[in-house]
Amino acid sequence: MTGGKPFNISLYQLALTPAALGEESPQGYRVSNERLEFLGDAVLGSVIAEYLFQKYPLRDEGFLTETRSKLVNRESLNQTGIKIGIKNMLWEYIGDRPFTANKSLYGDILEAMIGAIYLDRGHAFTKNFILQRILLHFDIQGMIATTSNYKSKIIEWTQKENKEVDFKIIEINGNQRYKEFVVALRIENRDVAVGKGPTKKKAEQEASKIACEQLKIPH
Incomplete structure (x- = not known):
């Protein structure tokens, strides 16, 4: 998956260990991939930020920030994790141990894997992995063209139609x-x-996205 032989296989095994499967250490904390996920998130965000900065030299900070957010959101990373084989790797690793996957599991593990690669192979190798093996799964132009702030669309529409709108946690x-x-x-x-x-x-x-579709509000 990484395009190179791991030096420290234990890092990758840790990346495949969600908190729900982590064992408690003698020091009293649960050994899981959460710290690697934290590191991988920072490394991924940095590489994507530099990539967008170089690719779009005439676009402002707001555009760069919004585009990066679309690329590294949980849904996008989850789908990418599945495409590059993390789902299969995870279930092969955990075997028949009982485990319930949460919605962001494969995206979380992808970030943890990036953290493991960074510690194992360094920044240059990790950057190349992200640019060559992750970015190719992103439809960047499609993401740029897609409206992500559906709530604003709903608010604009209700103001235009002179209707009241509110959101309620149920x-x-x-x-x-x-x-x-x-x-x-x-x-x-x-x-x-x-x-x-x-x-x-x-x-x-x-x-808001569902409402836009039901009300046929352009987005």
């Missing part, structure tokens, strides 16, 4: 680490759409 599921917010989008006190997401903001965006 459920919060999960645990302290993996929460799922369920938000209802209401127009004129009528439920129009329901969205789910790991944060209130993302659940509102999901509900």
Whole structure:
């Protein structure tokens, strides 16, 4: 997957160990891929930022920030993780151990794997891995052309139509680490759409996206 032979295989094994499967160390903390995920997230963000900076020399900071966010969001990374084989690697590694995957699992492991590659092979190798083996799965032009702020579209439409809109949290599921917010989008006190997401903001965006499709609002 990385395009090179690992020097320290234990780093990659750790990257494939979600918190739910981590064992407690003698020091009392759970050994999992969370620290590698933190490192990989920073490295990935840095490489993507430099790539966009070089590719779009005439675009402003707002464009670069929004485009990077689209590239490294959980849904995008999750799909990329599956495409490059992380799903198969994970289930081969954990075997028959009981485990329930969360929605962002493969994206989380992809970031942890990037952290492992960085520690094992260094920055230059990791940068090449990201540019050559991850970016090719992104439709950057398509992402740029796609509206991501559906909530703004809904608010603009309701203002134009002189209608009242509000968002209401109807459920919060999960645990302290993996929460799922369920938000209802209401127009004129009528439920129009329901969205789910790991944060209130993302659940509102999901509900807004569904509402845009139902109301045939261009986006």
